[in-house]
Each structure stands twice: as C-alpha cells, then as structure tokens.
Amino acid sequence: MESKRTQASRTAATRAALVAAARPLFAERGFAAVGTDEIARAAGVTRGALYHQFAGKTDLFAAVFETVEAEIAARLAAALGDGGSGDPVATLHDGIDGWLAACADPEVHRIVLIEAPAALGWERWREIGRRYGVGLVEAVVQGLLDAGRLPPQPVLPLAHVLVGALEEAALFAARADDRAQATADVRAALVRLVDGLVVP
Amino acid sequence: MESKRTQASRTAATRAALVAAARPLFAERGFAAVGTDEIARAAGVTRGALYHQFAGKTDLFAAVFETVEAEIAARLAAALGDGGSGDPVATLHDGIDGWLAACADPEVHRIVLIEAPAALGWERWREIGRRYGVGLVEAVVQGLLDAGRLPPQPVLPLAHVLVGALEEAALFAARADDRAQATADVRAALVRLVDGLVVP
DNA sequence: TGCTTTCCATACAGTCCGTCCGTAAGTTAC
DNA sequence: GTAACTTACGGACGGACTGTATGGAAAGCA
Numbered sequence: 001m002e003s004k005r006t007q008a009s010r011t012a013a014t015r016a017a018l019v020a021a022a023r024p025l026f027a028e029r030g031f032a033a034v035g036t037d038e039i040a041r042a043a044g045v046t047r048g049a050l051y052h053q054f055a056g057k058t059d060l061f062a063a064v065f066e067t068v069e070a071e072i073a074a075r076l077a078a079a080l081g082d083g084g085s086g087d088p089v090a091t092l093h094d095g096i097d098g099w100l101a102a103c104a105d106p107e108v109h110r111i112v113l114i115e116a117p118a119a120l121g122w123e124r125w126r127e128i129g130r131r132y133g134v135g136l137v138e139a140v141v142q143g144l145l146d147a148g149r150l151p152p153q154p155v156l157p158l159a160h161v162l163v164g165a166l167e168e169a170a171l172f173a174a175r176a177d178d179r180a181q182a183t184a185d186v187r188a189a190l191v192r193l194v195d196g197l198v199v200p
Numbered sequence: 201m202e203s204k205r206t207q208a209s210r211t212a213a214t215r216a217a218l219v220a221a222a223r224p225l226f227a228e229r230g231f232a233a234v235g236t237d238e239i240a241r242a243a244g245v246t247r248g249a250l251y252h253q254f255a256g257k258t259d260l261f262a263a264v265f266e267t268v269e270a271e272i273a274a275r276l277a278a279a280l281g282d283g284g285s286g287d288p289v290a291t292l293h294d295g296i297d298g299w300l301a302a303c304a305d306p307e308v309h310r311i312v313l314i315e316a317p318a319a320l321g322w323e324r325w326r327e328i329g330r331r332y333g334v335g336l337v338e339a340v341v342q343g344l345l346d347a348g349r350l351p352p353q354p355v356l357p358l359a360h361v362l363v364g365a366l367e368e369a370a371l372f373a374a375r376a377d378d379r380a381q382a383t384a385d386v387r388a389a390l391v392r393l394v395d396g397l398v399v400p
Numbered sequence: 401t402g403c404t405t406t407c408c409a410t411a412c413a414g415t416c417c418g419t420c421c422g423t424a425a426g427t428t429a430c
Numbered sequence: 431g432t433a434a435c436t437t438a439c440g441g442a443c444g445g446a447c448t449g450t451a452t453g454g455a456a457a458g459c460a
Contacts, residue, residue, distance in 0.1 A: 067208020
C-alpha cells in the first residue's frame with residue numbers, strides 16, 4: 001500500500017522533515033544565524049514548502065521547541081511515574097536527575113533555555129513551557145502541598161522559582177568543563193534547596 | 201569652556217549617545233527586531249559612526265548590557281553595603297528585594313534576562329554577568345559559608361542555582377498582571393528557599 | 401602652518417525574509 | 431472515468447538589513 005500518498009501524509013512528512021532538519025541547525029548555531037534556505041535544503045524541499053507549512057521562520061522554531069519540550073516531558077513523566085507510589089520528596093529528587101540528564105544534550109538546552117525566550121518572547125515561551133516542563137513542576141509542588149509537606153502558599157510563584165533554579169542548574173552543568181562533576185554539584189545544591197523547603 | 205572638543209570627548213559622547221539610544225529600543229522590541237539605522241538616527245548620528253565605535257551590532261548590544269548590569273550591581277552593592285554590619289541572612293533578604301525592584305523595569309529584565317543570552321551566547325552572557333550580579337551572589341554565598349551559616353560546599357553551583365531562581369522570580373513578577381502581589385509572592389518563596397538553606 | 405591620525409557620512413555589495421504566481425498532486429462531484 | 435476544485439509545492443521577485451569600502455572633516459602633533 002501507500003503507492004498513492006494522501007494529502008495528510010504529505011503534509012505530515014514535509015512538516016516532520018522540516019522540524020527534524022531545523023532542530024540540529026538551531027541547536028548548533030542559534031535561531032538568528034541559520035537561514036530558511038539552509039533548513040529547506042537540509043529537509044529536501046524548498047522554501048516554498050516551508051512557507052506553505054509554517055507561518056514563518058519563528059513558527060517553525062516554535063514547532064521545533066514544542067517537539068523538544070514534549071520529549072523532555074514524556075521522559076520526566078515516565079521517570080516520575082515509576083516513583084509515584086513512593087515518597088513525594090524522592091519523586092522530586094528523581095525529577096531533578098531526569099531534568100539534568102535531559103538537558104545534557106545541547107539540542108535541548110540551547111533550544112529550550114537560550115534561543116526560545118528571545119525568539120518566541122517570554123510570554124509565548126512560558127505559555128508553551130507551561131504545557132510541558134513548567135506544568136510538571138506545578139503538579140509536583142501541588143502534590144507536596146496536598147500531602148502537607150510544604151507550608152501553605154500559592155503554587156505558581158514557588159513553581160517558577162524552582163523552574164528558574166532548575167534551568168540555570170542545567171545550563172551550568174551542561175556548559176561546564178567537567179560536566180560530570182558539575183552535574184553532581186548542582187544536583188547536591190538543588191537537593192539541599194528542596195529539602196530545606198519541605199517539612200517532615 | 202568646551203569650545204574645542206577633544207577626540208576622547210567626541211568618542212565618549214557618540215558612544216554614550218548610541219548606547220542611550222539603543223537601550224530603550226532593544227528593551228522594547230528586542231535585539232533582532234531593531235535595525236542599526238534606526239539606532240543611529242535615534243542617536244543623531246549615522247551608521248558609519250556606529251560601525252566606527254563598535255565592532256558591530258552585537259558589540260553595541262554588549263555595551264548596553266554592561267551598562268544595565270553595572271547599574272544593577274551599583275544599586276545592589278549600595279543596598280547590601282548598608283546592611284553589611286548586620287546579619288548576613290538579613291543582607292541576603294535585602295538583596296532579594298533590591299533585585300526584584302531593579303528588574304521591575306522592563307529595560308532591565310528584557311535586556312538582561314531575555315535578549316542577552318541569545319544575542320551574546322550563554323558563555324559571554326555569564327562572563328559579563330559574573331563581573332556584576334552573579335559575582336555579588338557568589339560573594340554573599342561565600343560570606344555565608346565563612347560565617348558557618350551554610351554547610352560546607354562549593355560556592356559556584358549554589359550561586360548559579362540561586363541566580364537562576366532570582367532571575368525567573370524577577371521575570372515572573374515583572375510580567376504578572378498584578379505585579380505588586382506577584383512580587384510579594386515570589387519574594388516569600390525566595391525567602392523560604394534561602395532560609396531553608398542556612399543553619400542557625 | 402603642514403602633516404598625520406582619528407572620527408564620521410555616504411555609497412555599495414551580499415544576504416536573508418516574506419510574498420506572489422504558476423504548476424503539479426490529490427480530492428470531490430457527476 | 432473525467433471534470434471541477436482544493437491543497438502542496440517550486441521558483442522568482444521586492445524590500446530590508448548588516449557589514450564594508452571610500453572620501454572628507456575635525457582634532458592632534460610637529
């Protein structure tokens with residue numbers, strides 16, 4: 001079968017090809033430094049296809065960003081799902097490890113943490129991020145509050161503060177000379193941070 | 201006097217005019233969206249002067265970024281200098297307040313936290329930031345370690361984690377609908393965070 | 401004052417984004 | 431099956447922007 005390609009499959013194929021081609025380019029050289037012609041050629045199509053499938057270069061980047069975010073969220077959800085039955089604080093520690101491991105990949109932290117805020121603007125960046133990574137942190141914090149492991153307080157401010165700590169920790173670890181050592185160090189700092197928050 | 205302008209003063213005047221003109225433009229529309237011609241016209245010169253004084257658009261942005269960072273650092277150093285004789289934890293609380301107040305200005309947080317990482321790259325961003333805001337946090341953490349108010353640990357990882365928390369807190373507060381409420385909320389979250397770290 | 405260096409304005413070349421139009425591939429109606 | 435229509439795509443054009451090269455004015459120095 002599949003001798004006759006349907007429109008939907010054509011569209012899906014070209015969009016996927018463009019996203020897959022743009023991802024390493026954006027990650028390597030940044031949003032502004034890579035042109036649409038290079039992306040289209042790498043995807044085996046022309047700029048005409050790109051501008052038919054996406055509203056523009058920024059929209060294509062948003063699609064790449066969403067793909068990366070979805071991968072991280074799925075990875076973290078899987079890791080957190082395993083420890084869901086145990087101590088919520090232990091779950092949080094697992095989440096820290098999973099996050100740092102995911103951001104070790106330059107394709108992740110360069111796109112998610114460096115390029116996306118400027119390319120999409122902070123509001124749109126956070127709006128998308130809230131459906132993925134930020135949303136996970138919110139859920140974990142809410143779980144801790146429900147379990148009485150945190151003093152009563154609004155969820156969102158604490159979640160944002162923790163997200164900021166996690167993001168900068170990931171960049172510090174990923175860009176360090178000795179990444180293994182740096183990862184262990186920031187992990188310890190993050191664990192001390194969250195352990196100081198929770199009540200027995 | 202001043203009928204006869206010296207070369208040094210000419211250079212200083214044009215550089216200052218360009219930096220002053222570029223600052224609100226970059227803050228309002230972002231690094232990529234504002235052209236060099238618009239900056240030059242706003243400064244009352246031409247692009248020729250811009251490219252004579254700066255290596256390029258990125259270099260001009262770096263100068264703007266350094267100016268903003270220097271202002272924040274001076275402001276925080278003044279606030280922290282007053283409380284230097286008191287409790288180091290109280291000093292840290294004052295630092296949080298000063299930081300949140302400084303980042304309430306869009307010219308600050310848009311340039312420092314959104315545009316700079318992508319425009320300059322993370323390494324250069326942090327290299328400059330370390331001479332200003334990040335360096336202050338490092339000093340405060342080192343002071344807490346010396347005073348025995350923190351369990352022994354490397355300074356840099358904890359400083360970066362705290363900087364990340366502070367940065368995201370500032371963005372959250374600055375972009376919220378109810379900024380006063382959001383500022384109070386993230387301030388409380390940050391205070392709980394650092395209070396959980398220190399030992400009596 | 402005459403010469404050199406610094407500072408700056410103008411003109412030019414190269415690149416890149418977004419849009420427009422024509423064509424091909426796929427879908428629906430009869 | 432084929433005709434009418436919609437969707438996907440390639441190629442080319444126009445506009446904007448960055449960085450550079452060239453010529454002249456202002457300042458430093460003898």
